[in-house]
Amino acid sequence: MKIHHIGYLVKDVEKAAKAAEVLGFVLCSDMVYDSDRRIRIVFMENEGYRIELVQPDRDSEIYPLMKRYKNSPYHICYDIESEEMNAAIERLSEQKFALFKAPSRAVALDGDVAFLMSPDIGMVELVKR
Numbered sequence: 001m002k003i004h005h006i007g008y009l010v011k012d013v014e015k016a017a018k019a020a021e022v023l024g025f026v027l028c029s030d031m032v033y034d035s036d037r038r039i040r041i042v043f044m045e046n047e048g049y050r051i052e053l054v055q056p057d058r059d060s061e062i063y064p065l066m067k068r069y070k071n072s073p074y075h076i077c078y079d080i081e082s083e084e085m086n087a088a089i090e091r092l093s094e095q096k097f098a099l100f101k102a103p104s105r106a107v108a109l110d111g112d113v114a115f116l117m118s119p120d121i122g123m124v125e126l127v128k129r
């Protein structure tokens, strides 16, 4: 499966973007506020590598992850391209990936995303655009 981005959890998305610029990343999206997820989010690119910087509000369901991850990568997102979302989820579910966030609209990606957890390789996001 093709990697779409690496998701970083960050305390301050603007400071994180500045630090990523030092590492050679350039902005490739606007800084967006996703009011459903209560996160500030921006995408950056460095020679084909794309990262997503996610700053959750305190009342975001993602916020509790800050305690565990601080400023750190926390998921890899795969573009399922031609596969249907439900087919991809079903296929992964047969391989011990557990769906914990059903497909829903992601404003910043202009597509649907779902999240699964593997006991062996951690959090995985799927995007269908």
Ligand code: NI
Residues within 6 Å of the ligand: 005, 006, 007, 052, 075, 077, 125
């Ligand atoms: Ni993501």
